[in-house]
Amino acid sequence: MKLLTHNMLTSKCIKGVSVGYPLKINASDVKETEIDFNPEFVSKMIPKLDWPVLYEAADSLGKVGDLPKNIIENFENDEDFLKKVHHIMLEVEIVNGNLICPETGRKFPINNGIPNMLLNEDEI
Amino acid sequence: MSRSCRSYLLWFAQEHTEFRFAEIKSLLSLFKIEMRFIKQPKDIEPYWLVEFNSENDVKLLASRSVSLKNCMELWAHGKTVSELHRKMKEYPMHLIKHYFEPSKSFKIEVETFCKHVSQQEKVSKIEAFSYLPMCGRVDLKQPDVKMQYIEYYGIEANNPPEEPYDVFFGRWVTSGLRQLIKKLSLKTRKFIGNTSMDPQLSLLMANQAKITEGDIVLDPFVGSGSLLVAAAQFGGYVLGTDIDYLMLHGRTRPTRIKQTIREKDESVKANMEQYDLSHRYLDVLVNDFSASFWRNDFKFDAIITDPPYGIREATEKIGTLKKNYKVKEEHLPTHIPAKIDYGISNIYGDLLLFAAKHLKIGGCVVCWFPVFREDYNEKCLPSHPCFTLTANSEQGLSKVTSRRLLTFEKIREPTVEEMQQYTCNISDFREKYYEAREESRTERRLRESKIRQDNREKHELSKSLT
Numbered sequence: 001m002k003l004l005t006h007n008m009l010t011s012k013c014i015k016g017v018s019v020g021y022p023l024k025i026n027a028s029d030v031k032e033t034e035i036d037f038n039p040e041f042v043s044k045m046i047p048k049l050d051w052p053v054l055y056e057a058a059d060s061l062g063k064v065g066d067l068p069k070n071i072i073e074n075f076e077n078d079e080d081f082l083k084k085v086h087h088i089m090l091e092v093e094i095v096n097g098n099l100i101c102p103e104t105g106r107k108f109p110i111n112n113g114i115p116n117m118l119l120n121e122d123e124i
Numbered sequence: 125m126s127r128s129c130r131s132y133l134l135w136f137a138q139e140h141t142e143f144r145f146a147e148i149k150s151l152l153s154l155f156k157i158e159m160r161f162i163k164q165p166k167d168i169e170p171y172w173l174v175e176f177n178s179e180n181d182v183k184l185l186a187s188r189s190v191s192l193k194n195c196m197e198l199w200a201h202g203k204t205v206s207e208l209h210r211k212m213k214e215y216p217m218h219l220i221k222h223y224f225e226p227s228k229s230f231k232i233e234v235e236t237f238c239k240h241v242s243q244q245e246k247v248s249k250i251e252a253f254s255y256l257p258m259c260g261r262v263d264l265k266q267p268d269v270k271m272q273y274i275e276y277y278g279i280e281a282n283n284p285p286e287e288p289y290d291v292f293f294g295r296w297v298t299s300g301l302r303q304l305i306k307k308l309s310l311k312t313r314k315f316i317g318n319t320s321m322d323p324q325l326s327l328l329m330a331n332q333a334k335i336t337e338g339d340i341v342l343d344p345f346v347g348s349g350s351l352l353v354a355a356a357q358f359g360g361y362v363l364g365t366d367i368d369y370l371m372l373h374g375r376t377r378p379t380r381i382k383q384t385i386r387e388k389d390e391s392v393k394a395n396m397e398q399y400d401l402s403h404r405y406l407d408v409l410v411n412d413f414s415a416s417f418w419r420n421d422f423k424f425d426a427i428i429t430d431p432p433y434g435i436r437e438a439t440e441k442i443g444t445l446k447k448n449y450k451v452k453e454e455h456l457p458t459h460i461p462a463k464i465d466y467g468i469s470n471i472y473g474d475l476l477l478f479a480a481k482h483l484k485i486g487g488c489v490v491c492w493f494p495v496f497r498e499d500y501n502e503k504c505l506p507s508h509p510c511f512t513l514t515a516n517s518e519q520g521l522s523k524v525t526s527r528r529l530l531t532f533e534k535i536r537e538p539t540v541e542e543m544q545q546y547t548c549n550i551s552d553f554r555e556k557y558y559e560a561r562e563e564s565r566t567e568r569r570l571r572e573s574k575i576r577q578d579n580r581e582k583h584e585l586s587k588s589l590t
Binding site: 001002005007008009010011012013020021035036038041044048090113114115116117118119120121122 | 337338361363365367369372373393402403406407408409410411412415416417418419420422423442443444449450451456459461462
């Protein structure tokens, strides 16, 4: 699972959970793959991201590197910055581990890169 | 005279004929291209006579169209062969004479639609153009200028008339994406499921959803991801979800008849890699569509999906009919959640409600909807106040059933009330399907095995006779 996807996921569908965001990450296997860089796509996604959540997620995996803590101005023209975001958002992959609901501690296992967000019938 | 230099003939594949209108309409809107009909096309005829403001427009359109075969700049059109040649002789030569310069190699292609003619006849049809001042050399492989001569004999291949109904001549401009259908064929695809969508229909769906470079596209009933292949092909960055854990992990029973177990690395991602689209693959997740987990403010650019109808794939969601049910602590690590019937009406209601919340304005939901032909009217389709239905075309499935490809475009954000539960009053296809079926599965199996048995006997008999 990519950190871009993590940025959009919540556990709000659990009964009794109101926000369920951001999900904590407990990863046992993280992989970095090379993916074609598309500056237009990255520029388009940056305003849609919850930046502190992305930063925090990267930090918890030890992959934050020199990613700035805040979105820089005129990021569209800064290829160096866009490449950093591209790497964190798309190239860092959680292969195995858990996503954890911040309110209930419910774990959602990630196996082979695919998160299992299914709830049990008594949780909905 | 400017009119005649911008007339084009669009020639379509005679397959899924109803869908070409929806596809072209979506592409014209996506690229903001203006196209005018010179003659209003008839439903089933494979050609359109149209005008464009520039040749770039028609090239752009063809660069994305799956139903379009060829496009030519029309120089002459006649109801008979002699009328065509008379018109061609009258054509203002100064407009096209640069195509005939000595430096330009050329080729004339002859097509007789719905009628077979010999090579010799084709050559004599080409020679009829000897009055054209062509000076270049002939090059059959890579000509600088390709001209097309088409005789149209209607669409009844068994009984073509003596003389053609229409005759066209002009310069080939560009071709559509027919070759892509073959490239994405399910026969050669790494990972397929029992209900994988045919590549041509998947590409049509991606076009109707107006997917463009950098769009985020979701399929909430993703299965083997056949729709995402098409979406990624046109520049979408794709996400999929499905309730079926085994499917997403490529661990269901194999779909191919000769395969006993699935290969270790079958997955939606493997398909993307097969077609060099892995940079457009975001993620697939196991989830129950009735329990949304996306961030409230997150917006998708398009949603394309083929929800289960309850016939070949069950309509299910997580739940139980037991009251106050609780999973026991000791069972938690291995518990597989129970499922209850979701129901078609709820699925489509939830789909439009989800899209009202999570789709950008102007974004499209493209989905299939099963119907009984005799009961069909537009009122029985799902609807939502935030959407207009922009396309609705039918694909027959059997004598009594069909499915319709629907395109909904989001026109506004929902009000607070519209964000809440939304009920969609549509009848359940599944119930009637099993009632109205002419024969049960067992009956069909017996009937088919009887036919096979008879054929075998006939075959044995004919062998013993010779």
